[in-house]
Amino acid sequence: MYGINLLINHISCFQWGHEKCTEECKCAPCLHSWTFVVYLTAANLKGFKKIHNAVRKHLLPKLSIHKLKAALKSSESKTLFIIDSYDECFKDNVLLHDLIQGRVYANATLLLTSRPNYLKAHLKKAFDSKLSTDGFNREQKRLYVTRFANSKRENESKFEGLLSLINDDDSWNDYDEELHRRHIISLCSNPLNLAIICLLICSDGLPNITNRTELYKSVTKFLEKKASERMHRPMEEIEADIIRPICQLSFEAYKRNEVSLSKVDLEKVGVRADDVLQSGFLTKKIKVSLLDDPVERFYFSHKTFLEYLAAKHLAQTPDDLRDWLETIDADEWWYEEDSLKSFFIDLLHGDSFMEASLVIMERFSFSHKTNEFHNFPASCLLLELLRHLQAKTIILSPEMEDEFKKKCLSIINRNVNDSFDEYANIIISFATISQNAQPQDISMNLDTEAEHVIHYLTNLEKCPVIILMIKCADESVANEFSVPDAMQRGLQGSFFNYAANQLSSNIPLASYKEDPTDFLRIALEQGLGNDIQGMEYKPSKGGFGLQSFMRTALQKPLKMLKMVLWQIDSKCLEMLPKLLSNPQLKILHFFDVETCYLKHLLPPLSRLDALDELYLNIHDMSDMESQEIQYYEQILKKNKMQKLKINVYDISDKLKSVLQRTIPTMTALKEIDFWMKGSFDFWSSAEDHLQLESFALRVTSLKSDKIDNLPELLVKWTNLRSLRIEWNQNSVHLLKMFAVIAKCQMLNELNIYDSGIGDDLIDRLWEMVKSLKQLKSLHLRFNNLSSDGKQKIKDLAQQREKLLSVDL
Secondary structure (H helix, E strand, C coil): CCCHHHHHHHHHHHHHHHHHEEEEEEECCHHCCEEEEEEEEEEHHHCCCCHHHHHHHCCCCCHHHHHHHHHHCCCCCHHHEECCHHHHHCCCCHHHHHCCCCCCCCCCCCEEEECHHHHHHCCCCCCCCCCCCCCCCCHHHHHHHHHHHHCCCCHHHHHHHHHHHHHHHCCCCCCCHHHHHHHHHHHHHHHHHHHHHHHHHHCCCEEEEHHHHHHHHHHHHHHHHHHHHHCHHHHHHHHHHHHHHHHHHHHHHHCCCEEECCCHHHHCCCCCCHHHHCCCCCCEEECCCCCCCCEEEEEECCHHHHHHHHHHHHHCCCCHHHHHHCCHHHHHHHHHHHCCCCCCHHHHHHHHHHHHHHHHHHHHCCEEECCCEEEEEEHHHHHHHHHHHCCCCCCCHHHHHHHHHHHHHHHHHHHHCCCCCCCCEEEEEEECCCCCCCCCCHHHHCCCCCCHHHHHHHHHHCCCCCEEEEEEEHHHHHHHHCCHHHHCCCCCCCHHHHHHHHHCCCCCCHHCCCCCCCHHHHHHHCCCCCEEEEEEEEECCCCCHHHHHHHHCCCCCCCCCECCCCCCCCHHHHHHHHHCCCCCEEEEEEEEEEHHHHHHHHHHCCCCCCCCEEEEEEECCCCCCCHHHHHHHHHHHCCCEEEEEEEECCCCCHHHHHHHHHHHCCCCCCCCEECCCCCCCCCCCCCCCCCCCEEEEEEEECCCCHHHHHHHHHHCCCCCCCCEECCHHHHHHHHHHHHCCCCCCCCCEEEEEECCHHHHHHHHHHHHHHHCCCCEEHHHHCCCHHHHHHHHHHHHHCCCCCEEEEEE
């Protein structure tokens, strides 16, 4: 960060403010092309509602607020805002996020700096380009060490060991020595770490460290030793009276997303400001203002040092660690807490690490909001192992601890990462859960493998990643069912918690070791028995677990089955007809079916007469053979589909004829989604017996003489709630369509994706919108609207009585 900070200050304070443009700027646009360059830190924006108020407060206190506001607005497109240290003050900073998202000064240019782990995916999308510092290369490391020695007037020979590592990092023979040296070299790539290593060498020679935590631990000991000598106090006293209170204050400042402390903060924990300054852990800065009294603050040398001290407090205070872990969500754990997380995990050992891991697993293995198990079944198995470690039914040897931490963290991180997914891989539905099921004690299984715990965890790492969601069809059971406390293991009584308990306590390791392709069936069989009545499979992350899913489904009296049939293997194809032979099956959905599987799927589907509901989405119907089209027609005529999706790039005459004959008679249909190339002339309003609620038409081209029947159909579907039309039309056809859509009085959602929509059609477009009193959402993507035109539509939306969401 120091490299970035210095660069930004050089740009804003020197190059733009003092240099004249010599037409040699290597960036585009030229730095000097901006009328205003405004440099602020993220902290400078916090608490303000308007940019100009923050600028006046921190930069131009003597200037009239009205003049400043007018100047910035008049030159908005020629203004560069440089916001430094996003990572140090992004929480509860509304104005900062408004600036990033373009809600204020949308036409200005924004340059933002941050440490990388704080830049979340959605934040990166808000910027057109991204620059990053990659750390020192070998030559830069060598040059830095040489300059450091000269600046400190130290003999360069003192740094020979470090320079040797930097210059000759490929010639080591001893494995342990090589490992140690590689850790040092890795740390040296970071300028801040290299500076710290050089400082330590000045004092005690080349430190024997292997990671960043040990580096900061060495710094803390170094400062503690110097403070002891300087203040003539024992190191134990420095630790107890100064360092521990500062660690506590560091954690409190970290939670507030601040990098400094006040004198009041120090007084709260009984520490004198003079003692802190003498210790070298903090430095004092006084902010002088022409309008306000001087403000005294105590700063850490870098936010990373604050994070280390905060982590040290967490490692020493289990209750604070537990409370903090229970408040953070997956997003914070993965992005915002990365630096602090690596520190406190390194500092935790033995029971404290196990207790923290247990809290994290209980926090992220199950989602009580969505009833999901993340990283199933590895999460359940690891959770149970940690509970046995907590109960001391398994004792880990000290030699195993480091490897145990690595494996355990790998599974924990996968759990947290899984919780970002928007949907489950596998959904299991129950009518109820048998209250006669008894939890099986698997401690014997674990005890027999106590000396092989690392092997156990290695197997868990190899488990395919499954996100398992459970549902209960009987809402009264789902909300009211509870079991004895002995079966809850600390969980509150509910249907979902009972299922969680059953799954986490009843799955032996054998469920993966015996047959990696059948772990799901074994896990569900032992955990939940025969109460499953519905199963749904949505592949993600490689489509793991499909075979095991289908084997599970074969053994259950399912009433509902939903599957994606995309890239399945021969064993799954063999099981498919058997799944469809289940006489109790009432609801059947198949998504994204590849054409090559139709010959296996369509014949048995055409014979299913007992179904109440069917959904069949074929990925591309262009290559359907004649026999397959015949089977498809038989399936359509059964009138079991509530939703029909047609994906076809080049529709054959035979398939088109089938659709023309059958669609108008499918009275069960509520939704139709057409995605095709060519004309739309499937049926006329006279033949139509449908009452659709949702209609989507996505075509690559549409001739004017082929849309005459569509307006009549739209008007006839009086229950239409959602309409989506994607095509490229001229303004005449668009105006005709606007007039028809205006008659669809029940519409809640309207999507029109057409590049023909430009500023000249805004008034007629809005006449249509005004007539749609129930409309909640309007999407007009791929349009040809100008920025002023888009703003006009947004302004009109704000004037409506009923709230309207607009996506342009």
